[in-house]
Amino acid sequence: MKLKPRWPLVLFALLVVCSAQSQIIQRPLYFGTIITTGNTIVSRIVVPRSGKPYSTHQLQIVEDAYPSELTLQFFPAYTELHLTPVVPTELRASADSLLPPFIVESLDIPLSIFTDGNGESQLIIGATIKTTGDGRPYPDASYTGSIDIVVNY
Amino acid sequence: MKKSNQQKLVSGIGLALAGMTALTPLQSMAINTQASVKVKNAITFAETAPLNFGTVRANYNVAQAANASASAARVTLPADDAATMTATAGTNGFSMNSLVRGSSAKYTVSGAAPFTAVNILITDAASGTAGANVALTTANTAAPGFVIVGSSWTARDLVLNSTFDIGDANGLGQITTDGTGAASFSVGAQLSTDLDNTKGQNYDQNNEVEYTGQFAITVSY
Numbered sequence: 001m002k003l004k005p006r007w008p009l010v011l012f013a014l015l016v017v018c019s020a021q022s023q024i025i026q027r028p029l030y031f032g033t034i035i036t037t038g039n040t041i042v043s044r045i046v047v048p049r050s051g052k053p054y055s056t057h058q059l060q061i062v063e064d065a066y067p068s069e070l071t072l073q074f075f076p077a078y079t080e081l082h083l084t085p086v087v088p089t090e091l092r093a094s095a096d097s098l099l100p101p102f103i104v105e106s107l108d109i110p111l112s113i114f115t116d117g118n119g120e121s122q123l124i125i126g127a128t129i130k131t132t133g134d135g136r137p138y139p140d141a142s143y144t145g146s147i148d149i150v151v152n153y
Numbered sequence: 154m155k156k157s158n159q160q161k162l163v164s165g166i167g168l169a170l171a172g173m174t175a176l177t178p179l180q181s182m183a184i185n186t187q188a189s190v191k192v193k194n195a196i197t198f199a200e201t202a203p204l205n206f207g208t209v210r211a212n213y214n215v216a217q218a219a220n221a222s223a224s225a226a227r228v229t230l231p232a233d234d235a236a237t238m239t240a241t242a243g244t245n246g247f248s249m250n251s252l253v254r255g256s257s258a259k260y261t262v263s264g265a266a267p268f269t270a271v272n273i274l275i276t277d278a279a280s281g282t283a284g285a286n287v288a289l290t291t292a293n294t295a296a297p298g299f300v301i302v303g304s305s306w307t308a309r310d311l312v313l314n315s316t317f318d319i320g321d322a323n324g325l326g327q328i329t330t331d332g333t334g335a336a337s338f339s340v341g342a343q344l345s346t347d348l349d350n351t352k353g354q355n356y357d358q359n360n361e362v363e364y365t366g367q368f369a370i371t372v373s374y
Contacts (some may be wrong), residue, residue, distance in 0.1 A: 023184045031190035036268040037374035045190065062193070062267040062334070068186040104189055125186055137194075138239070140336055144189040152181045 019152045021151075024071040029089075031129055032065030033103075039100065043131035044079060049108045049126040067108070068125040072151075075119040079153050083123075087149040092130060093141040100131040100136040102143050109149065115152065125149070169294045188288075196271070197264040198372050206230050206299075206344045207238070207255030213297040213347055214246030221247065222348040227302070230255045232309035232316055232341035247346050257339035259311070262372055265334040271372050273326040275306050275319055275340070278367035285318055286348070289366035296354045297347035301362050305343035312337060340370070 029047045036059055043057035045065070054063035075081060085107035092101045106128030115121045127147065131138070198345060217224060221269045226243025228251045265271055278286035285299040306319040308326050319326030319340070328338045356362075 023181055025186055026191065028187040031188070033191045033193050033267075035194055035374070036192055036265065037269060060269065062266060067364055068188070070184065072184065091188060104188065105273055122318050123184075127188065129188075129190060138192045142189055142191045144187065146185050147188050148183050148185045150181060151184050 009091040010114075017093065021072065021074045026069040026071060027066065028066035029125055029127055030066055031127075032063055035060045035062055036131070036138045037105035039131050039137055040060060040135055042130050044128055044130045045102075045103070047108075047126045047127045049124045062086065064108065066114070068147075070123040070125065072113075072115070072121045072123060075086040075115045075153065077115055077117050077119045079115045080112050081115065082102075082152040083109050083120065084150040086110060086150060089145055089147060091145040093139065093143050099141075100132045100134065100138060101145075102131065102138075104128075104145065104147060105130045107147065107149070173308050193264075194374065195264065195373075196262060196372055199261050199263075200258065201261055202256060202259040202339075202369075204230075204258035204301075204340060204342070205255040208253035208361070209251055211249040211299070211346055211356050212247060212358075213352060214360055215353060217245040217247070218352055219350050220245050221297075221346070221350045221352065225300075225345045225348055227345045228340040229305070229341050229343045230259050232255060232307045232339045233314075234339065238374070241343075243346060249344070249346050256274065256340075257309070257369075258340045259339045260370065260372075262328070262330065262333065262336040262338075265330045265335045265336070265372075266374070267330055267332045269334075269374065270329050271328045271336060272373065273319055273328060273338070274310060274371045274373070276369045276371070278369045280339065281369070283295050283325075286345075287368045288367045289344075289363050289364040291364050293354075293357075293362075295352070296362075297349065297352040297356060299366075300345045301366065301368065302343040302345050307341050307342075309339045310336070311339055322345055 038058040043059040045055050047053040055061050089104045090101035093099045105128045113121045193225050224245040224247040225239040226247045226249040229239045276283045277287045284303045285302045289299040308319050309316045328336045
């Protein structure tokens with residue numbers, strides 16, 4: 001008789017634990033090794049979800065550049081996940097705020113994706129970055145940042 | 154009693170599922186990925202041969218020293234090593250002739266952006282000024298020296314075999330890299346007898362003396 005009231009709580013807790021979603025980054029987003037021949041006009045690097053990356057104006061890609069690949073796990077099975085990019089955001093060389101950042105202008109992602117029977121889904125993320133175009137040079141360095149996407153379901 | 158317990162268990166599960174169902178439409182979370190780009194603007198630039206005007210015979214007429222700048226004699230070293238050096242006669246006893254041909258300076262560019270114009274800037278190393286004359290001197294500072302005429306620089310694309318000038322409004326010349334981001338070019342210029350109107354000595358007429366000077370050459374986008 002004393003155990004009776006606990007059953008609903010135990011079951012609810014189990015269900016909540018099982019629904020803890022996670023992601024695995026198979027490959028981060030890389031805009032390549034690039035050359036900046038100036039920063040007097042806004043120039044872009046475009047890395048699409050599929051197809052060849054390309055650059056405009058005063059930027060040139062000399063090596064690599066590829067989209068990101070993520071695996072989403074522990075979502076409800078056969079569920080539509082609505083994706084909303086969080087942009088703009090920035091890629092920065094360091095804590096030195098005087099150096100110009102690269103601005104993540106837009107993401108190339110689907111509006112929504114569906115999970116499989118295991119609650120998993122693969123997501124490829126492309127994106128476009130642009131220069132400030134304000135004349136400040138970009139010193140040699142790696143410029144890094146995090147790109148966020150809100151998932152609603 | 155047994156039936157009553159079953160009813161409570163079922164209703165408990167129902168309550169839990171109802172709680173989950175009620176939460177489901179509101180689920181929202183953020184996922185993220187790392188992004189990066191690597192900027193590599195540095196260009197590998199190397200000199201493979203220095204500028205050498207060769208051996209010349211020269212005369213600075215001390216008696217006409219006041220006219221040295223106006224009377225200077227010159228020899229021109231082309232950027233193309235296959236071309237002949239030419240001489241511009243001086244006046245008032247100032248003269249210079251090439252005895253042994255010199256050779257152009259040679260440079261290589263690599264690691265640059267492919268199919269991209271690279272600026273070439275030559276400055277006098279002492280003043281840092283584009284288009285300025287470069288003095289060639291020897292240990293005997295009382296004797297006259299020579300001058301590389303700052304407005305006379307020429308360059309030659311060693312891949313396309315085409316000559317181009319260095320010294321536009323910004324003191325620049327341009328060369329375009331190939332598909333691997335490489336380029337090579339040579340540089341020539343005109344050498345003048347000393348333009349200093351105050352020298353009290355002539356060039357050493359009995360001994361060969363070496364004159365040296367420095368210019369700076371820079372490549373950039």
